[in-house]
Amino acid sequence: MIKTFTYEALPIRVRFGSGAIAEIGAELERLGARRALVLTTPQQAGEGQRIAAMIGGASAGVFSGATMHTPVEVTETALQALSAAAADCVVSLGGGSTTGLGKALALRTGVQQLVIPTTYAGSEMTPILGETQDGRKTTIRSLDVLPEAVIYDVDLTLSLPPGLSATSGMNAIAHAVEALYARDRNPVISLMAEDSIRTLSSALPILVHEPRNMEARSMALYGAWLAGCCLGTVGMALHHKLCHTLGGTFNLPHAETHTIVLPHAVAYNASAAPEAMASITRALGAPDAAQGLFDLVRALGTPRALADLGMPADGIEMAADLAVENPYWNPRPVTRDAIRDLIGRAHAGERPVAASRAEEAA
Structure with missing residues (x-):
């Protein structure tokens, strides 16, 4: 229905x-x-x-x-x-x-x-x-x-370097991912979002090795257009709040920050957005949404740790405080300690960890 x-x-x-x-x-x-x-x-x-x-x-x-x-x-x-x-x-x-x-x-x-x-x-x-x-x-x-x-x-x-193609494409995927669990999501945008993730996740690994592959370039640009439509039509959630906070506070590169944070934000929201997770796993062809995104980032060879972008370790606590100020709507409640742990894992480049039931209930 x-x-x-x-x-x-x-x-x-x-x-x-x-x-x-x-x-x-x-x-x-x-x-x-x-x-x-x-x-x-x-x-x-x-x-x-x-x-x-x-x-x-x-x-x-x-x-x-x-x-x-x-x-x-x-x-x-x-x-x-x-x-x-x-x-x-x-x-x-x-x-x-x-x-x-x-x-x-x-x-x-x-x-x-x-x-x-x-x-x-x-x-x-x-x-x-x-x-x-x-x-x-x-x-x-x-x-x-x-x-x-x-x-x-x-x-x-065609002249977009492989590394920038990868992080820019992951930035686009982030727009599509959050559209799938946005508060004002709708069936039209959800179709666009899933197709965007599927198209981009297929094209980006090709572009890393064949940056002048016209078919892959066309697929990636089409997928990015779909992702932009999603971002423009429905609201944002935790992932974008974190990236705006981290980027603006520590002057971190925009696309790279999105690339690193996305798997961790998805893991945070996984239990609260099962339909969105099902769409992401279908699009990626992976058994788990957050782990599939992390593995895609690893396959693209882009940075996986905020520390590698220049974020200081002593900034984790400040970032957690800022991230819970005026938070965007999110399918799972945003709590300071859980966000601090998320940022800590992203800072270290660790694999994303899904929330335990105890954390969700806190």
């Missing part, structure tokens, strides 16, 4: 395919954009210049200062560049850092957004913005930050 649910489609246009970037002019024209400022990270400034050249007379230049966790001070600098260029649109080229900056500008000015993802971050499909100020990351959900259009060009992901 299908339970009562609510499904709301987000108003966003998507172009997907090899060579889709050739349609950038048509997409900007469709938006009515007259001057478009291209946003990138410093590492992708050259690619940004190429996109600006494709835009031609509608280009308002390139701002290449985007950085992870969307620091408010970077947004303020970008606001000055946006104003000086008299731009009415931003073209965000890259991953979550650049997309986040575009959203922050849209929140403050109402500028339109065209996003061109080159990773599997998924934030281009969401009305969610996370910003960092004074070492604290805060998150808002508002249609004011939802991009108007997205171009997924598989060709632009």
Whole structure:
């Protein structure tokens, strides 16, 4: 029997395919954009210049200062560049850092957004913005930050290094996983989420060894799009709360943090979300959801310990305190001691441990 649910489609246009970037002019024209400022990270400034050249007379230049966790001070600098260029649109080229900056500008000015993802971050499909100020990351959900259009060009992901492909893909899987046990989940999103996990978990091991495999690249980008749809439509839970806390507090790399924490968050919630765990195990082809995710991370050869990302051991207690402040809704109650143990295992790179009945009852 299908339970009562609510499904709301987000108003966003998507172009997907090899060579889709050739349609950038048509997409900007469709938006009515007259001057478009291209946003990138410093590492992708050259690619940004190429996109600006494709835009031609509608280009308002390139701002290449985007950085992870969307620091408010970077947004303020970008606001000055946006104003000086008299731009009415931003073209965000890259991953979550650049997309986040575009959203922050849209929140403050109402500028339109065209996003061109080159990773599997998924934030281009969401009305969610996370910003960092004074070492604290805060998150808002508002249609004011939802991009108007997205171009997924598989060709632009071919240069994504194997390690970043792996962690970016695991970040996308995390979005799909939490959608399966979100408070406002629905059958449509659950179908997307399971297919996303299945597609990404099949493609990522191939990309680690064959980074220019076009079929695997197409599968991974498709899976990431599905994961972004999931993240944008339903709520987040413990995993995202932990990653936002750890990333914002200790300036840890976003995708790598998601990769390490995910198996532990799933183990924490396993007994409280049996239907979600069944979907994950089907998608992975594994007997256990948390262990299957941990084994996938190990097979991809990415870091498995928060210590390897630079998180200090004496930060575990602080992280546990912060994680239980204003917690996101979660299928299993969030308790400080249990969260401290979870973070401790993730810090050490240990296998995830499912909660005992005594811990659940505490």
